[in-house]
Amino acid sequence: MKEIRNIIENLYELLDDNKESNKSIEFNSLVVNVLDKLCNEVEALQVNQEALEESISFLNEDISEIQEDLFEEVSIEDLEAYEDEYVEVTCNHCKKTIFIETQAINNNEIIPCPYCSENIVI
Ligand SMILES: [Zn+2]
Known part of the structure; x- marks a missing residue:
């Protein structure tokens, strides 16, 4: 050109x-x-x-x-099992909702909120 x-x-x-x-x-x-x-x-x-x-x-x-x-x-059973592994948590600080692994909540006292970085577990 x-x-x-x-x-x-x-x-x-x-x-x-x-x-x-x-x-x-x-x-x-x-x-x-x-x-x-x-x-x-x-x-x-x-x-x-x-x-x-x-x-x-x-x-x-x-x-x-x-x-x-x-x-x-991916069967419906698979999807239900997947839902069981995650729980909907609303951050008390910024009021935003995220999905966290149930296991992560059980094993950790502090999980930082991805939006405001405050502890989402409290
Ligand atoms: Zn937050």
Whole structure:
């Protein structure tokens, strides 16, 4: 693209020069040159984009498979067991609610609140 910008700059200079002298042949060849290079750049972009679209469609398929696996393996029993492990605690200092592992509450006298850093257990 830098090459194309250089040609365009030359074109602008030639346009200015054209007021006094006739450089139309040079001007025309530069126009054709820049169009040719732009076409090449656009073609390269198209090829890249097609490759990207293909990669994304493969990624989408992979993600769909992963999602299916995830939903298959987490049963309602699993979710209930997960809920049992965590308890909802409201911080007495900032009144925000967080979920803490039941075990962590049983084993610790001090748990700092993630919002205000005060002890959430008291
Ligand atoms: Zn707090």
